[in-house]
Amino acid sequence: MGRLGYSEEHEAFRRTVRTFLDREHEPNLARYERDGGLDRAFYRKAGEAGILGLAYTGEGDFTYYAIMAEELGRTAGSASTGSSLMADVATYILLGHGTEEQKEKYLPRILTGEITQAMPLTEPSAGSDPTAIKATAIRDGDDYVINGDKYFISNGSTADLLYVVAKTDPAKGGRGMSVIIVDSDTPGVTQAKIPMIGWRQGDTGALSFTDVRVPASNLVGREGGAMAIMMDTFLEDRIQIAARCLGAASKALELTLDYVKERKVFGQRVIDFQNSQFMLAECRSDVKIAETMVDMALMRLRQKDFTFEDGAILKLWATQMEGRVLDKCVQLFGGAGLMEETPISKMWTAARIQRVYAGTDELQKVAIARGLMEESAA
Ligand SMILES: Cc1cc2nc3c(=O)[nH]c(=O)nc-3n(C[C@H](O)[C@H](O)[C@H](O)COP(=O)(O)OP(=O)(O)OC[C@H]3O[C@@H](n4cnc5c(N)ncnc54)[C@H](O)[C@@H]3O)c2cc1C
Structure with missing residues (x-):
């Protein structure tokens, strides 16, 4: 089908x-x-x-x-x-x-791929709670002057264009946060790579901003509008993460099927053990359900009927699904699944990241539970 x-x-x-x-x-x-x-x-x-x-x-x-x-x-x-x-x-x-x-x-x-981008929000002491960021962008005449540190930023050590989230009005907390474009070659910007497990060719960076001066016209949206801008991208971001989980789980299943058809143990192919078939059947079910969830999410997004809670459920389920499938696949590979050079081992470590970045599992559960509590109070 x-x-x-x-x-x-x-x-x-x-x-x-x-x-x-x-x-x-x-x-x-x-x-x-x-x-x-x-x-x-x-x-x-x-x-x-x-x-x-x-x-x-x-x-x-x-x-x-x-x-x-x-x-x-x-x-x-x-x-x-x-x-x-x-x-x-x-x-x-x-x-x-x-x-x-x-x-x-x-x-x-x-x-055209000439310039690459990053979205520095997270800081060493502010991840799950973005309103706790300390970076500031203070208006000075026709400019903003930015100071602060950013951490765990995708593309962070190499990106040319940075959409920095900083407090333009620190007294207002989350309502005083704005998004400001900074060219990474502006004086006062430094970029470094953070070695991470998984995503070995990916770039996870740390950035610092010391008296970085940019024109006020670099403000994206309105002053104080960072949270609204980020909320506006959540739905699409949840779906793209789920689609990536689906792609990885489906590829891992293909790689594992090829392997278990070849590998012989106790004189028979690994795929001929009923336990292997059950594990593969569970993986197949997960991949098929993920396909349906992603396709339905896209349809509902097109109809403007995909909610914040739907996005939280999708991110929570899809990233856990990817982890579950990859874990079974590694098990079916045996020792070969843990060799650094095998694609399946790379996919396994990469899958772990998905449950942490862009809102941890726990933060998705907080969002889902909030909806439940509101409903039950009504
Ligand atoms: C590879 C990678 C790429 C990233 N890319 C970007 C990027 O491009 N831009 C960017 O800004 N950030 C990026 N991040 C940062 C990412 O969004 C944060 O790591 C994530 O939001 C978690 O924040 P933290 O690491 O500070 O964990 P913490 O916030 O310190 O959380 C620690 C633990 O506490 C739990 N916890 C927190 N609050 C609650 C609660 N209310 N109830 C229950 N448990 C809770 C968390 O779930 C977690 O288990 C990236 C991270 C990684 C690993």
Whole structure:
């Protein structure tokens, strides 16, 4: 049975992305891992292939972006690349909330892969609670002057364009936070890489801002509007993460099926043990349910009927599903599943990250429980 809700154009885009990743990403995996990141040529080739353009602008259709996320998830290399290629929500913020001048200045170069982006919000002492950030952007004449430290930022050590979240009015707490664009070559900005397990060719960075002066016209949206801007991107971000989980789980199952058909133990193939078949059946069920959940989420997003609670449930379930499937797959590989060089071991460690970033499991549960409590109080 085919997938629900995808047009011919969507499926053609899926083929383009898969061919591109097979040609440009997978063969270079070892080099990217050694160098600790994708190279600029890769982004430019993605731009030339039209992948960035459609995924980001998609003629108003987020499905293109979700397809790219799923296909990226399916590559063994995605376990190393993580979200670097897409910089998650950054372009959505520019498209949805940037001024015409900001879009004109940056968008063409984003779509050709010439410039890469990052969204620095998290700080060493503020992760799950974004309102606890200490970074400030204080108005001084026609400029903002930014000071503070950011931590665990995807693309952080290499990105050219930073959508920094800082307090423009610290006295107002969460309502005093704004998003401000900073070119990373502005004096006072430093960028460094944080070595992480998983996503070995991904770039997770630490940044610091010391008296960084940028024009006030770099403000995205309104002053104090950072929380509203981030809330506005949550729904799409949850779906793209779920699509990546789906891609990874489905690819892991394929890799495992190939392996257990070949590997012999006690004179028989691993796939011939009934226990293996049961584990594979559980994985298959998870992947099929994930497909339905992602496809339904996209349809409901198009109908503007996908809620914040739906997004929390999707992120919680899909990331746990990916972890569950990858864990079973590693078990079926035996020792080979724990060798550093095998794609399945990379996918396993990468899957763990998904339950922490972009809102931990616990934060999704807090959001879901809040809805429940409100309903039961009504
Ligand atoms: C690979 C990677 C990429 C990332 N990319 C970005 C990025 O691009 N931009 C960015 O800004 N950030 C990014 N992050 C940061 C990420 O969003 C945070 O790590 C995440 O929000 C958790 O924050 P924390 O690490 O400070 O954990 P903490 O907030 O310190 O949480 C520690 C533990 O406490 C639990 N906890 C917290 N609050 C509650 C509660 N109310 N109830 C129950 N339990 C709770 C958490 O679930 C967790 O288990 C990235 C992180 C990683 C690992």
